Amino acid sequence: MLPEMLRLSYQHRAFYCYVILSVWIFLLVAGMYKYIGVDEKTYTQGRRPPSDISLREFPRNLKLDLKTKKIFRFCNSPDDINSGAEGKVDGNLTLEGILVFIRHGDRGPLTHVRNITTVNCAKDFGGSSEMESVYLAYQSFLQNVSSYSRTAWTQFLGPFHGFPMLPADSKECKLAQLTGLGVNQLLKTGLLLRNIYYNKLNLNNGTLSSKDVIVYSTRYRRTVQSAVALLYTFLEYDNFGNLAKINLQESQSLTFCNTDCACSAADKFSKQHSKEMAEHLRSHPAVANLIKQAGNVVFEMPEQAQSTDPNSLRDALLTYVCHNAPLPCIDLEVQQFCVKTEHVTSLFAYTEWEAKQHAKSRSQRKYGLLRAYGLLRDIVSHMLRIVSDAKPKVVLYSGHDKTLEYLATALGLVTDRFSMSHYASRFIIEVYKMNPKNENHIASDFYFRVVINGKDFTQDIPFCKNVNYFSVNVHNRPDKTDKIKAETKLCPIEAIIRQLHDDYFAPFNATNFKDACSIRKHG
Incomplete structure (x- = not known):
């Protein structure tokens, strides 16, 4: 009896092993089929009808990780446009003016790309009802303003009076043209800047003029449309009063180099x-x-x-x-x-x-310095006007990614983040006046900060590192149990003037733009 039971036990064991092995092989084969099948379907497939396009990969459906977050950062959704260090200087200082440099908003591709009809470039509010209402108000404003104030509107637009101010009302992406998403990015940026600077610069006193706000744009629809969208939310919502007092000016170069261009x-x-x-x-x-x-x-x-x-x-x-x-x-x-x-x-x-x-790259740095010289001269000129006349209050440059890159190079901000600026990036120079006991102000009483996309980069500017002014601000904690000391470092305007006139062309062993641009001098 015992031998018989042992024989049956061995048979059962063999059967169980066989079943387990079979299941394991089945799962292994199924897993390999699934992996290979997906890979094959994604890389190479036979022809599929257009209705099967949903099987292709949709980037935003990816799980957000470190790699994809870096990619989506370039898109700069309006939800991601938030205030940072802008305007956060208190103490014995008064904000006198700002110089704002922007890259235009989201646009269509610069050249013909495949399957463009599958890309929906219509306005995108990112799920924000507030931005939807702002966009609709802006749209209504543009539709009505030219009818009841055509002369003033034409004067405001100046050399751009023939440009449409909104992208074509179409879902299709137009080559190099601003998209609805791009408009929303600049409307959101304008709201942000208004909340920070409008009252601090006393723009609400009803005396705004063309001397208070100066606007430059390159001659591209996307930069002009970006500038107007930002100005709309920055200066006003429901009337044409403020914009009618401003004149848009054209820059012939994306570097805003004025007369210092050829090199x-x-x-x-x-x-x-x-x-x-x-x-x-x-x-x-x-x-x-x-x-x-x-x-x-x-x-x-x-x-x-x-x-x-x-x-x-x-x-x-x-x-x-x-x-x-x-x-x-x-x-x-x-x-x-x-x-x-x-x-x-x-x-x-x-x-x-x-x-x-x-x-x-040393060659890239030298290239950027030469390209940005004219713009830096213009910046210093506006700073000196702010010092002497307390105007302009706002200077806006609506440009491109290269505009911001060259400006960063001119200030000595040599880092990879400025060679890949995202849509609707903002580069802001804030000019402050120290409040002395008497009313006689001199140039040494004025300082500036550089805030890029909400982050203070003043301390990264080489010619500012050893000539700082410290502003110590004391704030109450939210629970009022203690106080917080916040230290802000500003750079004297004298430092940027000295950099421009004395040290700017040192890398070229030259003292002026003409000599620095001479090929014979550089072999």
Whole structure:
């Protein structure tokens, strides 16, 4: 009997092992099929009908992690536009004026990209009912203002009087044109600046004039529309009174260089830097191959598809990423190739690394210094007018990412974050007056701060580090149980004047713009 029981026990054990092994093999095969199947469906598939487009990857449906957050930062949703260190200086100081530099808002791609009809560039309020009501009020304002005050509106727009002030009322992304999202970004920025500066600058006293607010824009629809959207929420909501007192002025260059634009040495340094960037890309053959493959999918124009510029491809991909659109695919005779989300994250990781090399480049720094000289001269000129006349109160420059990059270079802010500024970035210089016991003010009583996207960068400016003015502010804690001391460091205006006149051209072994721009001087 015992031998029989042992025999049955062994049989049962073998059967159980067989069942467990079978289940394990089934799960393994199923898992491998699922993994391979998804991979195949995403990378290469047979032709699919247009109705199947929902199977493609949607960037915003990704789980937010460190990599994707960095990518979405470039989109700069209106929900992410919040105040920071702006205007937070108390003590024995009075805010006298601000110089505001902005990059235009979200726009369509700069060149033709594939599947553009799947990208919805209509206005996006980010779920904010407040921003929706502001946008509708702005829309109504623009529709009515030209009818009841055509002369004043034309005078306000000046050289831009023929420009439409709102993007085309269409879901389609227009090449290089501001989108509804871009308008909302600047409306939100204007609200933010109004809350911080409007009362501090006494703009509410009813005496606003063209001497109080000066506005410059490059001759692109997206920069003009961005400036007007910001001014609308910054200066007023429901009437044309304030805007009618302002005149928009045109800059012929994205650097706002005025008469200091032509510079042969700058072109030479730009070419040197381009060679450096090409060398960096050659040292990363996998990235170069990715750019080539993804470029063929993203760009419709053959000459653009052959481009090896990672930043052009990054810019084009933002059109899909920032508008929650499917990443593009290209149909071949047998297969369909699609850009994958890991391609996007890999490309952005490389451009982030490249930006760090960009910040270290001596040729790029020299190029930026020469390009920004005219703008820095204009800034100092406005500062001196604020010192002597207490006007202008606000100077607005509506420009591009390169505008902000060159300005940062001119101030010695050499870091990778300024070579990749997001849409609707804001760069603000605040001018303060120290309040002495008597009323006789001199230049040494004036100071400035630099606040970029809400962060105070004054202490990162090399010529400000050893010449600071300390403003100590004491605040009550919310529970009123204790007091908080906050120390703010400002830079004397004399320091930026000295930098411009005495030290600016030291890297070129020159003392003036003409000599610094001479190719013969630089070999």
